[in-house]
Amino acid sequence: MLTALLLLSVLGEPSLPPPGPVIVAIHVVRHDVFDLSDPETSSWPYRTANALHTLSRERFIRSLLLFKEGDPWDPALAAESERLLRATGFLNPVHIYAKPVAEGVEVYVETRDQWTLELSINYGRMGHRQKAGVSISEQNFLGWGKTVFLDARSDPERDSITAGYSDPLFLGSRWRLSAAHREASDGTADEFSLAYPFYSLATPKAGGIFYRRESLVEYLWASGKKTVSGDTLRRSLLVWGGLRLPGDGEVTRRLTAGFFAERAAFSRWSFRTGAFYPEPEDRELVGFQVGFESQSSRWEVVQGFRGWIRQEDVPLGPNYSLTLGFSLPFLGGDRTRLPYQASFFKAGMGAGWYRWLSLGSEGRLEQGGIADAVTRVEAGVAQVGERGFRVRGAVELGHRLGLDRQLTLGANTGLRGWDPDTFDGTSRAVVNAEWRRRLTGEVLHLAVLGLVVFADAGKTWGARVGPDTDGWRADAGVGLLAEVTRAAILRVVRLEVAYPDRGKGPVVLVTGVSLF
Secondary structure: OHHHHHHHHOOOOOOOOOOOOEEEEEEEEEEOOOOOOOHHHOOHHHHHHHHHOOOOOHHHHHHHOOOOOOOEOOHHHHHHHHHHHHOOOOEEEEEEEEEEEOOEEEEEEEEEEOEOEEEEEEEEEEOOEEEEEEEEEEEEEOOOOEEEEEEEEEOOOOEEEEEEEEEOOHHHOOOEEEEEEEEEOOEEEEEEEEEEOOOOOOOOEEEEEEEEEEEEEEEEEEOOEEEEEEEEEEEEEEEEEEEEOOOOOOEEEEEEEEEEEEEEEEEEEEEOOOOEOOOOOOEEEEEEEEEEEEEEOOEEEEOOOOOOOOOEEEEOOOEEEEEEEEEOHHHOOOOOEEEEEEEEEEEEEEOOEEEEEEEEEEEEEEOOEEEEEEEEEEEEEEEOOOEEEEEEEEEEEEEOOOOOOOOOEOHHHOOOOOOOOOEOOOEEEEEEEEEEEEEEEEEOOOEEEEEEEEEEEEEEEOOOOOOOOOOOEEEEEEEEEEEEOOEOOOOEEEEEEEEEOOOOOOEEEEEOOOOO
């Protein structure tokens, strides 16, 4: 495997199209959160907001571009650079364009900053389940794109305080660093990553290290309540490297390889009533893995998919990947296991409609066949714009799931007329249909409001710790959507009221999590 990677590293690069005109200059035009030259946003609240905000530094923006002065102008690299800038979450909209001059072209990179400093009291509700917290975070620390945050929250599972830091350009390079630590009422968790990623489709090599450890109490749910609980210790380590394979430029293919170690240990699992519940099986996986992925360079920039104002980059694909691991006893694994992950995505855009198909599967091959496996199929269609319909259907099929896992159904998984985790299962299906319409322009230049009317249907089966849906369940409701137009932290706030076809109601949802 390592020999193959070395051979691939010396293979020739793919053939390139004829070069375009030379880039003689790059002009970065940065806009603050509010335009103070506009009379509508020139009063003291907007001036104060701009004064408190650190404008993204020109050097940071230039560091994310995939071209420089002296390079030939390539519209494809400009489009991908736009996607990288928007992917920061705090630069939107972004426009990159070229103007001809005598010696070639001058390139203009125009960006609009979003508000990134958040000091807030957070609240969310789904039926009878509520969560609250206080947080302070900055996604663009000192204008360099670094994130620092401190978050204290309370939810039905635990109280916790989490501190974290991430840097997409560590020490001024393309290396990415992230770290987080969480202290919770039932344990602790740590996460660390240092990677030189495939930051663009043309990146030839990548690699990194990832480590995570968590020691917490985990729960299984039924009827919206904690039903089973137990202590869980999980540790995972991955050291990996990868190479881009030769290709035609339209499709990027990559080969990855790495060493992994995973451990899951369980103790004191039981029903909350004190009744016996079988202990999940401990797992120790140590070995090597190899992966292959293919990504298409086909994307669409749309407005009106999740929100209405922001530019959104939606992939068209086809994109697919496959990773296969080999955990063997002589390497330290408890027994021979072959963990796998596979995914496929394809979408289309036409006549104002975005259509997508997503497939995914993960699990392990081991003695007795496939174990702890979940296969997911999702298909959907959404009308893009200020108004329109959207429909999504998803099925998740579990096979020999570990006793620490379940696939529940409720408001948190798309069946909005029931409390979260109402129905137990090891497989589930859900269908969501919506009609929505934008109602306003930018209210106070802070948000756009919209209306949504929806209906959901869902089913679970293979329940182990509580009741399943006993056939299909359905609900219908209405809601108010608010797209936050000037902040990077939150995109769309949903305030929805759903009425179930059976049982009590209504269920009220206040959340910033997008359903589609």
